[in-house]
Amino acid sequence: MPKSHSQHNYEACEFLLKDGNYLDWVITTAFYSALHLVQEDIFPFRDDEAFEYSSFEQYYSKSRDEGVRISKNQSTIKLVEQRINGAGTLYRNLHxxxxxxxxxxxxxxxKKARIAKSYLDKIRTLVGNQ
Structure with missing residues (x-):
């Protein structure tokens, strides 16, 4: 079974943090690991009207069709705040x-690189993918 995007980025983040030469990429890979992780955790889900969203892209497309005009990143932040208890602030800070x-x-x-990695680790714990 191939590893998920989240796991791939997590391993890259750990490698880069140990290396110490590309700390901007530590933060970038931490964020993208978290992004894939939360989307994997949230989807699929049903909304209050029993509409099932199978993917983030489907959710975002429907919200755009309904006149919601926020970025994909802001839409993901909103979903994390609503659907993953305790992860909203961590995810927003990592973003x-x-x-x-x-x-x-x-x-x-x-220090900032280690903080970013710690946010990712906490998010991983909250969604149960340690």
């Missing part, structure tokens, strides 16, 4: 770290 590190000329402290 914000990732967004910020892409604009800091690759200068990311080891």
């Amino acid at each position: 914000d770290l990732c967004k910020t590190c892409r604009y800091s000329n690759y200068h990311v402290s080891s």
